[in-house]
Structures are given as C-alpha cells and as structure tokens.
Amino acid sequence: MTGGKDSEFSSKGYxxxxxxxxxxAGSVDDGKSTLIGRLLYDSKSLFEDQLDAVKRxxxxxxxxxxxxxxxxxxxxxxxxxGITIDVAYRYFAxxxxxxxIADTPGHIQYTRNMVTGASxxxxxxxxxxxxxxxxxxxxxxxxxxxxxxxxxxxxxxxKMDLLDYSREVFEKIKADFNAFVAKVLPGEDLRFxxxxxxxxxxxxxxxxNMDWYQESTLxxxxxxxxxxKDHDMIHQRFPVQYVIRPxxxxxxxxxxYAGRIAGGIFHPGDEVMVLPAGIKTKxxxxxxxxxxxxxxxxxxxxxxxxNDDIDISRGDLIAGAGxxxxxxxxxxxxxxxxxPKPMQLNGKYxxxxxxxxxRCVINTIDFVLNINTLEEIHERTSLAMNEIxxxxxxxxxxxxxxxxxxxxxxxxxxxxxxATNETVAAGMIL
Amino acid sequence: xxxxxxTHLRELESEAIYILREVAAHFERPALLFSGGKxxxxxxxxxxxxxxxxxxxxxLLHIDTGxxxxxxxxxxxxxxxxxxxxxxxxxxxxxxxxxxxxxxxGINASRxxxxxxxxxxxxxxxxxxxxIGGGRRDEEKARAKExxxxxxxxxxxxxxxxxxxxxxxxxxxxxxxxxxxxxxxxSNWTEMDVWQYILQENIELPSLYFTHEREVFFRDGIYxxxxxxxxxxxxxxxxxxxxxxxTVGDISCTGLxxxxxDNLEDIIKEIAATRVTERGGRYDDKRSEAAMExxxxxGYF
Numbered sequence: 157m158t159g160g161k162d163s164e165f166s167s168k169g170y171x172x173x174x175x176x177x178x179x180x181a182g183s184v185d186d187g188k189s190t191l192i193g194r195l196l197y198d199s200k201s202l203f204e205d206q207l208d209a210v211k212r213x214x215x216x217x218x219x220x221x222x223x224x225x226x227x228x229x230x231x232x233x234x235x236x237x238g239i240t241i242d243v244a245y246r247y248f249a250x251x252x253x254x255x256x257i258a259d260t261p262g263h264i265q266y267t268r269n270m271v272t273g274a275s276x277x278x279x280x281x282x283x284x285x286x287x288x289x290x291x292x293x294x295x296x297x298x299x300x301x302x303x304x305x306x307x308x309x310x311x312x313x314x315k316m317d318l319l320d321y322s323r324e325v326f327e328k329i330k331a332d333f334n335a336f337v338a339k340v341l342p343g344e345d346l347r348f349x350x351x352x353x354x355x356x357x358x359x360x361x362x363x364x365n366m367d368w369y370q371e372s373t374l375x376x377x378x379x380x381x382x383x384x385k386d387h388d389m390i391h392q393r394f395p396v397q398y399v400i401r402p403x404x405x406x407x408x409x410x411x412x413y414a415g416r417i418a419g420g421i422f423h424p425g426d427e428v429m430v431l432p433a434g435i436k437t438k439x440x441x442x443x444x445x446x447x448x449x450x451x452x453x454x455x456x457x458x459x460x461x462x463n464d465d466i467d468i469s470r471g472d473l474i475a476g477a478g479x480x481x482x483x484x485x486x487x488x489x490x491x492x493x494x495x496p497k498p499m500q501l502n503g504k505y506x507x508x509x510x511x512x513x514x515r516c517v518i519n520t521i522d523f524v525l526n527i528n529t530l531e532e533i534h535e536r537t538s539l540a541m542n543e544i545x546x547x548x549x550x551x552x553x554x555x556x557x558x559x560x561x562x563x564x565x566x567x568x569x570x571x572x573x574x575a576t577n578e579t580v581a582a583g584m585i586l
Numbered sequence: 587x588x589x590x591x592x593t594h595l596r597e598l599e600s601e602a603i604y605i606l607r608e609v610a611a612h613f614e615r616p617a618l619l620f621s622g623g624k625x626x627x628x629x630x631x632x633x634x635x636x637x638x639x640x641x642x643x644x645x646l647l648h649i650d651t652g653x654x655x656x657x658x659x660x661x662x663x664x665x666x667x668x669x670x671x672x673x674x675x676x677x678x679x680x681x682x683x684x685x686x687x688x689x690x691x692g693i694n695a696s697r698x699x700x701x702x703x704x705x706x707x708x709x710x711x712x713x714x715x716x717x718i719g720g721g722r723r724d725e726e727k728a729r730a731k732e733x734x735x736x737x738x739x740x741x742x743x744x745x746x747x748x749x750x751x752x753x754x755x756x757x758x759x760x761x762x763x764x765x766x767x768x769x770x771x772x773s774n775w776t777e778m779d780v781w782q783y784i785l786q787e788n789i790e791l792p793s794l795y796f797t798h799e800r801e802v803f804f805r806d807g808i809y810x811x812x813x814x815x816x817x818x819x820x821x822x823x824x825x826x827x828x829x830x831x832x833t834v835g836d837i838s839c840t841g842l843x844x845x846x847x848d849n850l851e852d853i854i855k856e857i858a859a860t861r862v863t864e865r866g867g868r869y870d871d872k873r874s875e876a877a878m879e880x881x882x883x884x885g886y887f
Contacts, residue, residue, distance in 0.1 A: 171595065172593060173594045173595075174591055174592075174594055175594035175597045175598070243731070245730055245731075246724075246730065254594040256774055271753070276753075276754060276755075384591045389590060397604070397611060398611045400637060400639075402641070414607050414636070416600060416604045445635035453590045455600055456592065457600040457601075457604050457607070457636070470611050508758065509756075577758070578758075582751070582753045
C-alpha cells in the first residue's frame with residue numbers, strides 16, 4: 157500500500173475511493189515494466205524492503221540506475237529469463253482511486269494473457285516505443301483492446317527522451333495510430349500521452365521537457381477517467397448464482413436468489429421474467445446482510461426475493477420483463493483460443509456462460525483473423541493457440557445473452573476441454 | 587443524473603461475495619482456512635454476508651501448529667460459537683507424533699513448513715474439494731500470479747506456469763477425483779483495503795493486533811515473542827516492550843512491531859506511514875528469494 161503521507165489516508169477519504177482496473181500492453185522492450193515500476197515508485201506505492209531488494213538486484217545486474225522493471229518480476233523463471241510469463245496483478249492507490257494493474261506479457265505467443273488481462277479492465281494502456289513508431293504488435297494490442305470491449309484506451313508514446321522530446325515524432329505516431337484504429341476503434345475514448353517511463357516525464361509528474369503537451373499526465377488521466385458508465389446500466393440482468401434457503405425456524409419460508417447484478421438497475425416492485433421458465437413475477441425485496449435495499453446496480457452482490465413461488469435454480473436468469481435478452485442455442489462468437497491443443501471444427505466442449513453450464517459443438521469456423529493486418533483467413537478447420545477467429549457453435553440448451561458489445565458479462569463465455577478440464581477459449585458473443 | 591458508483595471497498599466486497607457463492611455452488615465439500623489472523627476473520631465476515639440469512643455453508647479449517655498465541659485460540663473458539671460455525675482442526679503436533687513430518691531443529695526451527703503436510707493430510711481426510719484462503723496478491727511476488735480459483739493436482743501441488751486462464755468473472759472449478767482447489771476471494775485486496783474494511787464494518791479482532799506489553803527479543807531486524815518453544819541465542823535478550831502483531835500466525839514466524847496503536851484508526855495511520863511490507867515481518871519469507879513460490883508449489887496456503 158501507499159506509504160508516506162498518512163494525512164492522505166484519513167479514513168473518511170479512503171471510504172470514498174473508486175476502483176479502476178487497467179491493463180498494460182506493449183512489445184518486448186517497449187518499457188512496460190519500467191512504466192509500471194515508475195507509476196508505483198513515483199506514487200510512493202513501494203515499500204522500503206521492496207526498494208532495497210530492487211536496489212541490490214540492480215547493482216548485481218550492473219544497471220546504471222535503479223532498474224524499475226525489477227519491481228514487477230514474479231516467478232523464479234521470469235527473473236532468470238528476464239521476461240514475464242503470466243498475467244501478474246499489481247496494486248496501488250492515490251487519494252482518489254485504487255488501481256488494479258493486469259500486467260500482461262508482450263510476446264507474440266502470449267495473446268491469451270493479454271486477452272485475460274483485458275477481460276476485466278476499464279482501461280488499457282498501449283505502449284509505443286517512440287523510436288519504432290506504430291508496428292505490427294501495436295495493431296494487435298489495439299485490436300485486442302477493442303475486441304475485449306475495454307471502454308478507455310490510453311496510448312503512451314514512450315522513450316520520448318531518446319528523441320529530444322520531439323513533438324513531430326509524437327504527432328506522426330498519433331496520426332499513424334488513428335489511421336489504423338479508424339477501422340477498429342470507432343467512437344472509443346482514446347487519448348495519447350508522450351512519456352518517458354525511465355525519466356518520469358508525464359507519468360506521475362508533468363514533464364518539464366515537453367511544453368507543447370499541456371494535457372494530463374498518465375496518472376491524472378487514470379485518476380479522472382469517468383467509469384460510472386462502464387457497466388450496462390440499462391438492461392436488467394441477474395444471473396442466479398445460488399439459492400439461499402436457511403433451514404431455521406426464523407426464516408422458514410425464506411427463498412432468496414443470490415447473485416451479482418450483470419446489468420441494469422433493479423428496484424423492489426419491478427416486473428421481471430425468469431428464464432428459461434418464461435414466468436413473469438415481481439421483485440419483492442432486494443436483500444443483503446445489512447438489510448433490504450431500494451435499488452441495486454452492477455456490480456453489486458445481492459439476494460432477490462420474488463413475489464411468486466417459482467422453481468428457480470443456479471444458471472437461470474432474471475431479466476427485466478419488458479427487455480429480454482436474446483435466447484438461442486446457435487451462436488456466433490469471436491473467440492480467442494488459449495490451449496496448445498488446437499480447436500477442431502466439429503469439436504465438442506463444455507461451455508460456461510454466466511452461471512450456466514452447457515455443452516457445445518463447433519459448427520463453423522467462419523474465419524481466422526490475422527490480427528496484425530485484420531485480414532480474414534477463410535477455409536480453416538482448426539484454430540491454434542493465440543489465434544482469434546469467428547466461429548458458430550451450437551449448445552445443448554439455449555443461452556440467454558446480450559451481444560458482448562452491449563454487456564461484457566452476459567455476452568461472454570468460456571470453453572473447457574472436457575478431457576483435461578482446462579479453460580481453452582474465451583468467447584465474445586456477436 | 588444519479589451517480590451509480592460503488593466505492594472500491596464495496597466493489598471488492600461484492601467481488602469476494604460473488605466468489606464465495608461460486609465456491610458454495612461449485613464444490614461439494616469446501617472449507618474455509620481459518621488462522622485466527624485478520625484476513626481469515628474478514629473471510630468469515632464476508633461469508634456471513636454472502637449466505638445471509640442462512641449460516642455459513644462450509645466449516646472453518648484451522649491448521650494448528652501448536653505454537654499459537656493463546657489470544658488467537660480464545661478468539662477462534664468464541665467466533666465459532668458466536669456465528670454458529672463448524673470448526674475442523676488439523677494438528678501439526680499429531681503429524682509429528684505419527685511420524686508424517688520431522689520437527690525442525692536449531693535456532694530458526696519453525697513449524698511453518700510442516701503445516702503443508704498437515705494441511706494436505708487434513709484436506710484428504712475430510713475429502714475437502716476446495717479450501718478458501720485469505721491470500722492476497724499484494725502480499726508477495728509469487729502470489730501476484732495466483733488465480734482466484736487455483737487448481738491443485740492430487741499431490742496438492744501448484745503449477746504456476748500452467749495455470750488456467752481466468753476471464754471476466756467466469757471461474758472454472760472442474761477437476762478430477764482427488765484434485766482440489768484453493769480459492770482466494772480477497773486476491774485483489776491490499777493490506778490497507780483489509781484494514782479499512784475492518785474499520786468500515788466494525789469487525790472484531792484478537793487483542794494481539796492492538797498494542798500490548800509482551801516479552802520479546804530481537805532477531806534479524808524483527809521482534810519475536812518469547813515462548814517456551816522458542817530457542818534463543820545466548821546473545822539474545824528478552825525485554826518487555828509495547829508491541830502489536832501486523833499479521834497473526836504461528837508464534838515462531840510472526841514478527842511484532844513496536845506500537846502504541848490501541849484502536850483501528852491509529853493502526854491505519856501507522857500502516858499508511860509504514861515503509862516495510864506486511865510480509866517484511868514474516869520470518870518464513872526470509873529463507874530465500876523464492877521461499878513463497880517454493881512452498882506454494884508444494885501445497886502451502
């Protein structure tokens with residue numbers, strides 16, 4: 157946790173903070189670890205024992221300066237090879253927000269980690285080395301951010317110190333990036349910041365070397381991005397997780413449906429439909445440990461009590477009666493394959509969607525995407541690890557869903573290999 | 587328009603409740619690892635919230651090294667009675683007596699490592715298929731890569747390089763016979779989040795966390811409690827000081843800090859000003875740079 161200025165952590169202030177999750181994407185040597193180290197270091201989120209350990213290691217490895225990248229090294233193999241293998245989560249806080257960083261490796265073979273990190277993120281930081289400009293991997297990072305529906309994208313053009321903090325370089329990269337993303341990121345919240353992670357320019361503190369850039373530093377940006385619209389606040393969606401039936405005299409007739417609100421705002425008295433039963437009823441009460449609520453919205457965990465006694469179990473969906481999700485057992489999805497064993501056309505997998513477990517068969521592979529060029533490759537019969545493609549699948553029972561672009565909870569699914577129990581794919585329903 | 591934002595503590599709480607309910611729905615015989623420390627006490631509080639008004643649908647599992655602070659055991663027993671919970675105890679002493687493990691010898695002897703065997707034996711004995719733990723990703727670098735649902739093979743081992751990807755809030759709890767899961771509902775919390783949450787929810791803690799007078803001695807930059815089973819070097823002298831615990835575990839590896847904080851607000855101020863991580867006071871982490879990663883691979887908490 158943040159050390160130092162204890163006055164900033166008056167208990168009251170801390171009780172009013174928001175949570176922002178962001179992911180970082182960059183190619184090898186773009187300075188991603190250094191950037192995260194810089195954010196943690198300059199926001200005073202590092203402790204003395206961590207700092208001492210990194211100082212010792214920096215000297216040992218013969219670094220001239222404090223090697224900020226060492227703060228993010230995790231597993232033994234990563235320290236030995238000097239690379240990041242897996243998604244690592246980092247935490248820091250300022251008086252306004254708590255941040256969760258999904259730190260994902262940039263190697264080409266680790267698309268699956270980037271997708272994992274992006275799945276829960278409010279914001280993505282895409283790093284570009286100012287010396288190299290927009291490269292193929294930048295396209296990949298931008299596309300994944302778009303595909304996973306990350307609402308806010310911050311492009312950091314790094315190593316500006318090596319190019320004399322040149323405005324022309326910055327503007328050229330910005331234009332190149334914009335030209336590409338016009339295709340994939342229409343209408344996204346997109347920002348550009350010139351930085352030097354190594355020297356600290358525009359990361360936490362404003363740069364004294366780039367007077368031509370008057371906008372927010374990276375940290376200010378992360379602190380102020382509005383995130384209240386990042387959830388679907390319109391379509392009422394409540395996947396039932398667990399049925400609460402206390403076996404006690406006091407709560408003899410209590411039957412509560414526990415879950416986390418995936419969309420919309422719920423009130424007592426709202427007319428809802430229980431799916432797949434297709435039965436209409438009303439919300440009697442929104443219950444919590446601290447008492448009933450007047451309203452509940454994403455991502456709150458609550459317990460719904462209903463007016464009528466209906467047979468409801470885990471995997472069912474309670475939705476606004478006038479605003480139902482789609483129902484289908486044949487779905488089109490964009491999919492990222494995550495397992496060394498390739499996906500096969502006509503292959504069968506277990507499928508998890510919200511709290512619902514079904515099985516499915518892969519009906520069609522419409523195309524595999526070259527994510528560096530966005531070129532569609534047709535007539536493929538399999539999908540290899542780290543490939544992204546569009547498929548059609550058929551489920552054993554219908555799913556109740558929204559398109560992923562409308563709701564990231566009710567529009568997402570995972571596939572599981574039934575022989576190994578491994579999670580093999582992430583799917584975004586179209 | 588009305589502002590539909592949760593505070594970060596409410597969002598973390600909601601996430602943890604969601605995960606606890608997933609555990610209850612996914613597994614047949616889950617258990618909550620209870621150490622008497624603040625993180626496991628917070629887990630008990632979250633579990634009460636998750637299943638209200640029903641009681642907690644899984645037992646608390648305490649792996650008892652036999653080297654406990656008395657206050658922690660008293661607190662544990664009171665909590666079990668108060669919340670009408672079930673308690674299962676796995677005893678390291680029994681593992682030693684039955685020859686399953688050999689007690690470490692020497693000045694730095696600790697039963698911390700031995701716990702892993704007792705834990706795995708107890709999981710097997712009661713056929714627990716999920717063990718809920720209070721581990722947090724901010725605690726230690728190997729923990730930063732831990733999943734919410736962490737798969738363990740039939741030997742209880744963790745394979746950090748071959749973890750299942752975890753996307754959105756969809757958790758894969760599928761396993762074969764004999765395998766189990768460790769589940770960490772407060773993965774995304776920091777030490778400060780835990781303390782602020784304890785303050786916000788007014789959660790009761792063992793007196794050990796607040797300042798008290800205790801006989802302690804100084805070793806390798808840490809104060810340790812004097813106890814009959816704690817071997818001291820001739821150069822080490824016990825002295826009575828006002829201290830408190832920052833974490834509570836087995837006495838042999840729980841470092842104490844000098845403190846006058848006797849209430850939550852003061853503890854939080856102290857933590858905000860502290861320049862050493864919580865685990866900086868854990869004697870068990872000082873054994874090597876990858877001490878935690880190695881223990882976790884073998885099946886540690």
